Amino acid sequence: MDDFSLLDPRFSDPVAAAEYLETLRWPDGVVCAKCGESEREPYLLKGKSLKGRRVWKCRACRKQFTVMVGTIFESSHVPLNKWLAAFYLLCSSKKGMSAHQLHRMLGVTYKTAWFMFHRIREAMKEPAFAKLGGVVEADETYVGGKRKNMHGRETRGRPPQKDGLKTKAPVLSLVERGGKVRSQRVANVTAKELGRVISEEVDLNARLMTDELRSYEKIGSMLADHRSISHGRGEYAVGEVHVNTVEGYFSILKRGINGIYHHVSRVHLDRYLTEFDFRYNRRGLSDSARTIAALEGSEGKRLKYRDSFGGFPSTT
Numbered sequence: 001m002d003d004f005s006l007l008d009p010r011f012s013d014p015v016a017a018a019e020y021l022e023t024l025r026w027p028d029g030v031v032c033a034k035c036g037e038s039e040r041e042p043y044l045l046k047g048k049s050l051k052g053r054r055v056w057k058c059r060a061c062r063k064q065f066t067v068m069v070g071t072i073f074e075s076s077h078v079p080l081n082k083w084l085a086a087f088y089l090l091c092s093s094k095k096g097m098s099a100h101q102l103h104r105m106l107g108v109t110y111k112t113a114w115f116m117f118h119r120i121r122e123a124m125k126e127p128a129f130a131k132l133g134g135v136v137e138a139d140e141t142y143v144g145g146k147r148k149n150m151h152g153r154e155t156r157g158r159p160p161q162k163d164g165l166k167t168k169a170p171v172l173s174l175v176e177r178g179g180k181v182r183s184q185r186v187a188n189v190t191a192k193e194l195g196r197v198i199s200e201e202v203d204l205n206a207r208l209m210t211d212e213l214r215s216y217e218k219i220g221s222m223l224a225d226h227r228s229i230s231h232g233r234g235e236y237a238v239g240e241v242h243v244n245t246v247e248g249y250f251s252i253l254k255r256g257i258n259g260i261y262h263h264v265s266r267v268h269l270d271r272y273l274t275e276f277d278f279r280y281n282r283r284g285l286s287d288s289a290r291t292i293a294a295l296e297g298s299e300g301k302r303l304k305y306r307d308s309f310g311g312f313p314s315t316t
Helices: 014-025 080-092 099-106 110-124 191-201 214-221 244-261 269-281 287-296
Strands: 135-143 169-176 181-185 207-211 225-229
Touching: 014 080, 014 287, 080 099, 080 110, 080 269, 080 287, 099 110, 110 269, 110 287, 135 191, 135 244, 169 191, 169 244, 169 269, 181 244, 181 269, 191 214, 207 214, 214 225, 244 269, 269 287
Parallel strands: 135 207, 207 225
Antiparallel strands: 135 169, 169 181
């Protein structure tokens, strides 16, 4: 397993970074990123492999490509060593890292740093996997700030109102004890909305643990078992009935949102949730292993700047 450190030459030399990403993406030999040809291995154009770029040419389709083609790095002018450093910094920072901090550390503009982090969050997006099972804890929280601090897009069409839950975005998190977490922004916390998400993400044979919110009762009746804890009566754990695991996840999320990012737009909230889910689901890995997992997720994904304001784009 590769171990990274901030003194690693792959963080300072774009050629070393490109060579590393090539071995990570093509462990059995370079494959054409344009046509997929692998039998006749492409060859390196040494004359064009200047200024930190390693340019390959396919013997079959005769097209040129680099390791960046077909990944979230595609069309980026940021050197690969800075990309690699950004991946490592975001994956190793337990509560996240602000784009302002990245722009100061890497010497890129704030706009570039902001977009780099959103591209990395896109790489962290996990493919669909098996539904959560066993004992699953479900809880909701609210993320947001004061109306006066919101961007115009977030308040457009909303009547003036006092600051409170109505100015915040509801988030539902589902945690399989000893397993993974899945979080997503929901429209509201009604029985219909929460039931929709839980039915999509949780196996019917699972045992559901929630607080006393009545919105969970209907979907809970459809699962193998449903137990609730009453915080209103001062209960926090009765035997195995508790939601302390998911509340522990919320403590990490809130410390990151409030302490690092300060304000997260509803437009981008799903990507930030993806970031925190990704780190939590790999909490047993080293920082280096977590970084490699994120890098491996960069292939086959693309996020353009104009698409970054409309939620998750489809993979290409």
